[in-house]
Amino acid sequence: MKRANLPETTWLVxxxxxxxxLPNISVAGVVVGTIYDxxxxxxxxxxxxxxxxxxxxxSANENGEYRLRLSNGEHHLKLTHLAYRSKIIDVTVIDxxxxxxxxxxxxxxxxxxxxxxxxxxxxxxxxxVEAIKRKKEILSKxxxxxxxxxxxxxxxxxxxxxxxxxxxxxxxxxxxxWEKPDKYKEIVTARRVSAxxxxxxxxxxxxxxxxxxxxxxxxxxxxxVVSPTADDALDFYNYYLLDTLVLDGKQVFRLEIEPQNDVDxxxxxxxxxxxxxxxxxxxxxxxxxxxxxxxxxxVRFIQKYGIFEDEFWMPIEIRLEVDIDLPVPLLPVYFxxxxxxxxxxxxxxEQPEGTFDxxxxxxxxxxxxxxxxxxxxxxxxxLTVEELGGYKRIDSVAHAPKSIPKLLLGGGLAxxxxxxxxxxFFHFNRVEGTYIGTGKKFRNLVPNTEIRLRTGYAFxxxxxxxxxxxxxxxxxxxKLKLLVGYHNRITxxxxxxxxxxxxxxxxxxFSKTDPFDYYLEKGFDLxxxxxxxxxxxxxxxxxxxxxxxxxxxxxxxxxSTTKHHRINPIIDDGKLRAVSMLFEYDSRNLLRxxxxxxxxxxxxxxxxxxxxxxxxxxxxxxxxxxxRYYVRFHRKQQTLGLGTTELSMFAGAxxxxxxxxxxxxxxxxxxxxxxxxxxxxxxxxxxxGDRAAAFYITHDFGRYLFAKSGIPLIRDIxxxxxxxxxxxxxxxxxxxxxxxxxxxxxxxxxFSEIGFHIGRIPPLNFKAYFAWNLSDYDSRRFTVSxxxxxxx
Numbered sequence: 046m047k048r049a050n051l052p053e054t055t056w057l058v059x060x061x062x063x064x065x066x067l068p069n070i071s072v073a074g075v076v077v078g079t080i081y082d083x084x085x086x087x088x089x090x091x092x093x094x095x096x097x098x099x100x101x102x103x104s105a106n107e108n109g110e111y112r113l114r115l116s117n118g119e120h121h122l123k124l125t126h127l128a129y130r131s132k133i134i135d136v137t138v139i140d141x142x143x144x145x146x147x148x149x150x151x152x153x154x155x156x157x158x159x160x161x162x163x164x165x166x167x168x169x170x171x172x173x174v175e176a177i178k179r180k181k182e183i184l185s186k187x188x189x190x191x192x193x194x195x196x197x198x199x200x201x202x203x204x205x206x207x208x209x210x211x212x213x214x215x216x217x218x219x220x221x222x223w224e225k226p227d228k229y230k231e232i233v234t235a236r237r238v239s240a241x242x243x244x245x246x247x248x249x250x251x252x253x254x255x256x257x258x259x260x261x262x263x264x265x266x267x268x269x270v271v272s273p274t275a276d277d278a279l280d281f282y283n284y285y286l287l288d289t290l291v292l293d294g295k296q297v298f299r300l301e302i303e304p305q306n307d308v309d310x311x312x313x314x315x316x317x318x319x320x321x322x323x324x325x326x327x328x329x330x331x332x333x334x335x336x337x338x339x340x341x342x343x344v345r346f347i348q349k350y351g352i353f354e355d356e357f358w359m360p361i362e363i364r365l366e367v368d369i370d371l372p373v374p375l376l377p378v379y380f381x382x383x384x385x386x387x388x389x390x391x392x393x394x395e396q397p398e399g400t401f402d403x404x405x406x407x408x409x410x411x412x413x414x415x416x417x418x419x420x421x422x423x424x425x426x427x428l429t430v431e432e433l434g435g436y437k438r439i440d441s442v443a444h445a446p447k448s449i450p451k452l453l454l455g456g457g458l459a460x461x462x463x464x465x466x467x468x469x470f471f472h473f474n475r476v477e478g479t480y481i482g483t484g485k486k487f488r489n490l491v492p493n494t495e496i497r498l499r500t501g502y503a504f505x506x507x508x509x510x511x512x513x514x515x516x517x518x519x520x521x522x523x524k525l526k527l528l529v530g531y532h533n534r535i536t537x538x539x540x541x542x543x544x545x546x547x548x549x550x551x552x553x554x555f556s557k558t559d560p561f562d563y564y565l566e567k568g569f570d571l572x573x574x575x576x577x578x579x580x581x582x583x584x585x586x587x588x589x590x591x592x593x594x595x596x597x598x599x600x601x602x603x604x605s606t607t608k609h610h611r612i613n614p615i616i617d618d619g620k621l622r623a624v625s626m627l628f629e630y631d632s633r634n635l636l637r638x639x640x641x642x643x644x645x646x647x648x649x650x651x652x653x654x655x656x657x658x659x660x661x662x663x664x665x666x667x668x669x670x671x672x673r674y675y676v677r678f679h680r681k682q683q684t685l686g687l688g689t690t691e692l693s694m695f696a697g698a699x700x701x702x703x704x705x706x707x708x709x710x711x712x713x714x715x716x717x718x719x720x721x722x723x724x725x726x727x728x729x730x731x732x733x734g735d736r737a738a739a740f741y742i743t744h745d746f747g748r749y750l751f752a753k754s755g756i757p758l759i760r761d762i763x764x765x766x767x768x769x770x771x772x773x774x775x776x777x778x779x780x781x782x783x784x785x786x787x788x789x790x791x792x793x794x795x796f797s798e799i800g801f802h803i804g805r806i807p808p809l810n811f812k813a814y815f816a817w818n819l820s821d822y823d824s825r826r827f828t829v830s831x832x833x834x835x836x837x
Contacts, residue, residue, distance in 0.1 A: 074117060074138040075421070076145060080109045080124060083148035092126040092149065093351060093361055097133070101388045103195075103425030104349075104362045112427040124149060125293055125351070169284030169300050176274050176323040180258045183324055187357060188393045189224040195425040196385040198249040199432060203368065203378045211435030212379065214239040215249045218415075218423040221387075228401040229253045233408040235415040235423060240440040246638045248408055251385045254360055255348065257316070257325040263649075264346075268683060268747065270310045270336065273302045274325060281305055287315070292327070293352045296320040307334040308752040309686075317350075324358040326350040337747050337765070339805065342368040342378075353390050361387050386425040399522070403579040405634040405645060412639075464551040469499050473550045475610035476563040477535050478505020478599045488640055493518040495640075503535065506598040508565070510534040524576035528586075531569045535595065537561035538616075538706050540731075541695050541739050541773075542723050543714030557602040557610045560712035560731060564616045565593040582629045590621045592706060611729060617704035619668030623660035629653070648689060651680045658707070673699050673707055688746040688767075693722045699735040702779040709737035711773045711796075724771055725816035726798045734775035741771035745804070765804035769816075772797035796820045 080089045088109030095101070096115060105111040113122070115138045122145075125131045129149035136145060200213040218235040222228075231250045238247050255262055260276055261269035271281045285301040298318045304311040314330030328348040338344060347364040365383040428436075463471045469484025482501015490496060499512040514530040539545065543560050553559040568590030575583055594615040602608065630653040634645040654677040660669045675697035684690040697709040713727040722741040745767035752760050774795045800816035 074115060075142045076111075076113045076115060076120075076122070076136055076138060077142055077427075078111060078145040078147060080105050080111060080126075080147050080149060082129075083150045089126055089129065089149055091349075091362070091364075092124055092129070093349065095123045095125070095351060095361075097121040097123050099389070103388065104384070104386045106427050106429050108429055110427050110429075112424070114422045123293075128290070130291065131294060168286040170279065172286065172298050172300065172318050172323070173274065173278060173282075173284050176318050176325070177276060177278065179323045180274060180276075183322070184256075184258055187225075189222075189396055190359070191223075191391045191394065191396075192221050192359075192387050193389045193423070194219050194221060194251050194385050194387045195423055196249045196251060196383070197426060197428075199382045199435070201380045201382065203380050208431050208434030208438050211239075211432065211439065213242060213247075214432060214435055214439070215242065215247050216424065217249050218420070219250055221251055221254075222396055222400050223253070224396055224401060227253070229405060230401055231406050233406070233412050235420055236408075236412040237420065238413075239436060241442075246408070246641075248406075248412075248638070249383065250406060251363065251387070253405075254363075254387075257328060257348075268310045268336075268686060268688065268749075270312060270332070273312060273316050273328075281309055281311055289320070290317070292317065292319075292350070295326075295352065297326055302330065304333040304335065308749065309333075310336040312346075314345075319358060322358075324350075326352075326358045335752070340369055340371050342370050354392065357390070357392055359387070359390055363387070384426060388425065403635050404637045406636040406638070408636075408638045410639050464554070465548055467546045467548050469501075471550070472548055473554045474559055474561065474563065475553060475557075475597050475599055476506055476595050476613050477503030477508060478601070479503070480510070482510070491517075493521075505601075506535070506595065508535060524574065524582065526574045528572040528574065529569070533567045534565075535563050536566050537563050538708070538710055540710050540712040540714065541697075541737065542712045547714070553610075554601070555603045555605075557600075557605045557608050558729060559610070560714040560729075562614055562706075562710070562731065563595055564706055565595050567591045567593075568621075577628075580631055580633075582627075584625075584627045584629075586625045586627075588621060588623045588625065591619075592616060592621055593618050614705065616706040617669070619704075620666070621660060621669055622665045622667040623658055623669070625656065625658040627654065627656040649682055651678075653678050669704050669707075671699055671701050671703050671707065673697070673703060675709070684744065688744060688749055690742065690744045691722065692742045693740075695737070695739045697737045701735075702777075703735040705733075708733045708735055708777070709775065711737060711739055711775060722771070724773070724796070724798060725800060725814050726818035727796075732773065732775045732796070734777040736778070737773065737775040739771075739773035741769070743767060743769035743802075745802075763805065765812075767802045767804065767812075768800070769802065769814075770797070770799045794821065 080092045080094075081087060082089055088107075090105065090107045090109055092105045092109065092111070094103055094105065094111045094113055096113065098120060099115075101113070101115075103111060103113055115136075117138050120136045120138060121133055122136055123131060123133045124147050126149060129151055132147060132149055134145060134147060136143060196215075196217045196219070198213070198215040199211060201210040202212055203210070214237075216237045217233055219231050219233045222230045222232075231252075233248055233250065236248055255264060257272055258274055259272055262272050263269050272278065273282055275281070281304065283303040283305060285303065287299045287301055290297050290299055297320060300316050300318060302312060302314060302316050304313055311333040312328075312330040313333050314328070316325060316330070317327030318324070319326045327350055328346065330346055332338060332344050343366070345364075345366040347362070347366075348360050349362040350358045351361040352358050363383075363385040365381070367381045369379045369381060462468070464473075469482055471482075472480050474480075480501055480503045482499060484497070484499035487496040487498075488494075495516045495518075497512075497514045499510075501510055502508070503510065510533060512530070512532040512534050514528065517527045519525040519527065538561070540560060543549075549559045549561060568588070570586055570588050570590070572584060572586040574585075577583055595613060597610055597613045600610055602610075630651070631644065632651045633647055636643045636645055654675075656673075656675050658671075658673045660667045660671055662668070662670055675695070678694045679692070681689065681691045703709075711724070711732045713724065713729055713731065715723045715725070722743065724741075745765060747765045748762070750766055751762040751764075754760050772795050774793070776793055797819045798816050799819060800814060802812045802814045804812040
C-alpha cells in the first residue's frame with residue numbers, strides 16, 4: 046500500500062496525535078495461570094494458549110504456567126495439547142492481571158476402520174504415501190508469510206541443581222519474513238541476556254523454519270537429513286501407526302519413524318500427520334546414527350503446529366534439547382535448552398520492496414534498551430522460578446570479585462586466544478619480537494563514519510607502529526563508502542596458502558615456524574567501495590607508500606634451541622604509488638549485528654576474488670613499474686551424499702617483473718594459519734614468482750565409507766576418513782633488484798602431493814594427515830601431521 050502524498054508536517058502532526066491518543070484507546074492487561082491435568086492435578090507442560098480473535102499464541106512453561114498480554118475486552122482463549130482435549134475459555138481482560146487456571150482432560154481417539162497397534166506397519170505406510178502425494182499441493186499453499194517470535198536459550202551445567210546450574214540465559218523477540226522459494230530474513234526487536242553476556246553479540250533466533258515437506262533437510266553437519274516425507278522416504282524409513290489424537294479440533298495420526306539403516310542421516314522418533322489433508326503437524330525426534338554430531342549428544346528436536354485460517358498448519362513452538370560434551374579435562378557436560386514461540390502469522394502478503402537482500406539477520410543498536418512493558422508484551426513463555434533465580438545469581442556473580450582460580454583460568458584462555466587469533470593487542474614474530482599494542486573502534490562520532498585506531502610497540506625490533514583508518518558511508522543500501530587510511534607498520538608479503546590476517550604467534554614462538562616474509566610500510570591509501578549486486582563488492586584503492594626491508598631481530602623460541610628462525614628476506618626498497626581494483630563474490634548470507642557485518646556460518650559456500658594492481662612511473666611518480674593480476678576461487682559443497690568436498694584454486698600473473706614484496710608466494714603455512722587446504726610435504730620454504738598457480742582439493746567422507754561397508758568391526762570405526770590432492774607451480778621470468786641479492790625458491794616444475802586423513806582423534810578431535818610428495822623437489826617425501834602440526 047502506498048502512502049498518501051501528504052506534506053511532511055502533516056505526517057508529523059498525525060504521528061504526535063497518535064502518540065498522545067492511542068495509549069488511552071487500547072489498554073492492555075495480562076492473563077496468567079496454570080494448566081493442569083483434570084484427573085491427576087499435575088501441571089501440563091508446554092501446552093499452547095491461543096487467542097482465537099487475534100491468532101496470538103504462546104506456550105506454557107515446563108511447570109504448566111502461562112502468561113499472555115492482551116488488550117482490554119472479551120477474549121476466547123483456546124488451550125491445546127496433544128495428549129488432552131482442547132478447551133476454550135472466555136476471559137474478560139481489564140487493566141490488571143487476570144488469573145485463570147485451566148484443567149485439561151486426557152484424550153485418545155480411535156479412528157474407525159484402522160486397527161491401532163504398536164507396529165501397524167501397513168497403515169503407517171499408507172498414511173505416508175498419501176502425505177508424499179499431497180506435498181506439492183501443500184507446498185503451493187504458502188507463497189509468503191511474516192511471523193513474530195519469542196526465543197529463549199538456557200545453558201545449564203548438568204553437574205549442578207536448581208538455579209546454580211544455569212550458566213547463560215538469552216531471550217530474544219523478533220519478526221521473521223519468508224517468501225518462495227527460499228528468501229528469509231529476521232529482525233531482532235528486543236533482547237535480554239544474563240549479566241555474563243552483557244556487551245556481547247549474543248542473540249538467539251528462529252532461522253528459516255524447517256519445512257518437513259522437503260525431500261532433504263539441512264539441519265545437521267555436512268550431509269542433508271532425509272525428510273520423513275521425502276519422495277524416496279519409504280527407501281529409508283519404516284513407519285508404524287501408534288494412535289490418533291486431536292489437535293486444534295482436527296484428527297491427526299501419530300506415527301513412529303524408524304531409520305532402516307545406520308548409515309544415511311535420518312531422524313528417529315515420532316511425526317504427526319493431519320487426517321484428510323496429510324500435512325505434517327508435529328515432530329518429536331532425534332538424529333539417527335547416520336548423523337555425525339561429534340560433541341553434541343542426546344539431541345531432541347520438537348516442532349509443534351497450529352492451524353491458521355483453517356488452512357495453514359504452521360509451527361507455533363520449536364524446541365531443541367542437546368547435551369554438549371567437549372573432550373576437555375575438568376570441563377562439565379552442558380545442557381542446551383532452546384525454545385521458540387511463534388505467533389501472529391500473516392500469509393501470502395506482498396513483502397515490502399527491499400525486505401530481502403543479502404542480510405538474513407539484523408540486530409539494531411537499541412535492542413537492549415526496550416522498556417519493560419514492551420518487553421512483557423512479547424515475552425510469550427514465562428520464566429520458571431529456577432530461571433528467574435539464575436538471572437539473579439549470574440548478575441551477583443558477574444559483578445563480584447573473581448577468585449584466583451577463575452582469574453588464572455580466564456588469563457590462560459585469553460593468552461591462548463592472543464597467540465592464535467588476529468587481535469590488536471599482542472603478537473610475536475622473528476622481525477618484531479614481542480609486540481604489545483591497543484586498538485579502538487569508534488562508530489558515528491561523526492554521522493555515518495567509522496574510525497579505527499591502532500598503535501603499539503615492537504620491543505625487539507624497536508618499531509613504534511600506527512594504523513589509522515576512517516570509513517564514511519555515503520549510501521548504506523548500495524554499500525557506497527569512502528575510505529582513507531594512514532599506517533606506519535610492519536606488514537607481510539601476500540601469500541597464497543596462509544590467510545592474510547592469520548596470527549603466527551603460537552607457531553613462531555614455540556617452534557620457530559613462520560611462513561610470512563615481512564617489511565616496513567609507511568604511507569596512506571584512499572579508496573572507494575560499493576555493492577554491484579547482492580553478495581558482490583567492488584573496491585578501488587590508491588596506494589602511496591614507502592616500503593623498506595627489515596632484518597630478523599630475534600632467534601627466540603620456547604622449545605626450539607637448535608632450530609633457527611628463517612632469515613627475513615630483503616625487498617625492493619622504494620616509493621610505491623599504485624592503483625588497485627578488487628572484485629569479490631561471496632555466496633554466504635550476512636548478519637548485521639549492531640552496525641557490524643558478519644558472514645553467516647555455513648558449510649556450503651562459494652567465494653571468488655579477482656584483482657588487478659598497477660604502478661606506472663610514466664603516469665605518476667613511483668619507483669616501481671608493474672601490472673599484477675590474480676584470481677582466487679574457493680568452494681565447499683556436499684557431493685552426491687558422500688560427504689563434503691572443498692576446492693581452492695589460485696592463478697596470478699604479471700606482464701613484467703614484479704618487485705619482491707609484490708610477488709606471488711606459495712607458502713608453507715599450516716595449523717591455525719590455514720584451513721585444511723595447505724601443502725603438508727613442503728619444507729620450511731616459500732616458493733615465489735611473478736607467475737603462479739595453485740590447486741588443492743579435499744573430500745571428507747565422514748564415517749560414511751566405514752558404516753556403509755557393513756563389515757563387522759570396520760563399520761563401527763568411530764573415525765572419519767578423507768582424501769586430498771594438491772599441486773602448484775611458480776616462475777620468476779626476469780629477476781631484477783632484490784631477486785638477484787637473495788636466493789628465492791621457484792617451482793618451475795609442478796609440485797604435487799596426495800594423501801588421506803583420519804579425523805576425530807582424541808582428545809580434541811584432531812585430524813591426522815598422511816601425505817606423500819609426488820614431485821622431485823628436495824622436500825619431505827612423507828609426513829604425518831596432527832591437527833595441522835607436524836609430528837613427523
